[in-house]
Amino acid sequence: MTLPNFLHVGENGNPSQPLIVDINAGGLDPPSPKKSPHKQDPQRAARRAFDLIKHRLAEQWLQELDDKICAGKIAAKTKATGGVKIVWSKNLQVTAGRARWRKDLDKNKISRGEETEERHVASIELAEKVIDDADRLRNVVAHEFCHLATYMVSGVKNNPHGKEFKYWGSQCSKAFRDQNIIVTTKHSYEISYKYIWECVECGYEYKRQSKSVDINRHSCGICKARLVQTKPVPRAASGKVSEYQLFVKENFRRLKAEHSNLTHGEVMEKMGKLYRERKKEAAVTQRSNIDALTHQLDVVVLDD
Numbered sequence: 001m002t003l004p005n006f007l008h009v010g011e012n013g014n015p016s017q018p019l020i021v022d023i024n025a026g027g028l029d030p031p032s033p034k035k036s037p038h039k040q041d042p043q044r045a046a047r048r049a050f051d052l053i054k055h056r057l058a059e060q061w062l063q064e065l066d067d068k069i070c071a072g073k074i075a076a077k078t079k080a081t082g083g084v085k086i087v088w089s090k091n092l093q094v095t096a097g098r099a100r101w102r103k104d105l106d107k108n109k110i111s112r113g114e115e116t117e118e119r120h121v122a123s124i125e126l127a128e129k130v131i132d133d134a135d136r137l138r139n140v141v142a143h144e145f146c147h148l149a150t151y152m153v154s155g156v157k158n159n160p161h162g163k164e165f166k167y168w169g170s171q172c173s174k175a176f177r178d179q180n181i182i183v184t185t186k187h188s189y190e191i192s193y194k195y196i197w198e199c200v201e202c203g204y205e206y207k208r209q210s211k212s213v214d215i216n217r218h219s220c221g222i223c224k225a226r227l228v229q230t231k232p233v234p235r236a237a238s239g240k241v242s243e244y245q246l247f248v249k250e251n252f253r254r255l256k257a258e259h260s261n262l263t264h265g266e267v268m269e270k271m272g273k274l275y276r277e278r279k280k281e282a283a284v285t286q287r288s289n290i291d292a293l294t295h296q297l298d299v300v301v302l303d304d
């Protein structure tokens with residue numbers, strides 16, 4: 001379902017996600033600039049090393065959680081269906097992880113007229129683009145594990161972040177605090193995007209992992225207003241003064257005085273954050289609708 005001249009933000013085909021409007025015809029994301037494959041980048045090397053071990057790491061960690069927090073019940077209940085599947089997703093963007101669970105009956109046994117027990121089918125989907133280190137991986141898996149414990153051990157299916165989830169979360173946080181594990185109902189580990197553009201009118205943020213938004217071609221899909229890049233803060237464009245630049249002008253001296261120990265770059269990072277916060281306040285109603293939506297997308301329960 002591709003609409004000409006429109007670009008989707010967020011999950012594939014989810015019509016509730018705001019769109020970026022392409023001002024020109026064409027409707028394709030501008031190609032991201034090619035990166036040199038020979039560039040030696042320690043961050044990328046670390047990422048590659050992590051990619052090699054992350055699946056094994058996720059499986060081992062899930063087992064450790066289950067053993068310690070649920071006395072192995074999650075593994076026992078999913079044994080007949082091959083255990084909890086860990087699935088790495090390229091498309092998952094609105095949240096770092098997602099737990100899926102459903103009950104199933106053995107259709108072969110049914111067709112033979114044999115008695116059959118309910119089987120648990122469970123998986124944890126992990127966002128490949130978001131989970132880029134072991135710490136984040138462990139926190140995301142712990143959060144999703146608590147969803148599975150809520151369904152499969154507590155038997156609660158209609159309240160994903162309720163009392164039972166909080167109970168399992170606190171058990172994890174207590175047991176693994178020394179390993180930097182904190183499970184909350186909010187996703188403090190939520191996607192850290194490299195690039196953020198913001199609408200100058202409604203304040204909606206368009207977050208991307210690559211520099212895929214061209215402010216000369218794209219405008220806000222909600223209100224059609226102009227977008228400005230707020231992360232990383234772009235170097236001043238010649239001529240026009242943006243809203244952000246005005247904001248910098250008004251606030252730089254105060255911020256610099258308040259944080260005299262910080263470098264210029266660090267102050268500017270704070271500036272960008274402050275600016276985004278201000279804009280966020282201005283768009284609070286709009287955003288709360290969007291938050292409610294992304295929150296819903298965190299878990300999928302199919303109970304039959």
Ligand SMILES: [Zn+2]
Pocket residue numbers: 199200201202203204220221222223224225
């Ligand atoms: Zn807008």
Ligand SMILES: [Zn+2]
Pocket residue numbers: 143147160161185298299
């Ligand atoms: Zn959740």
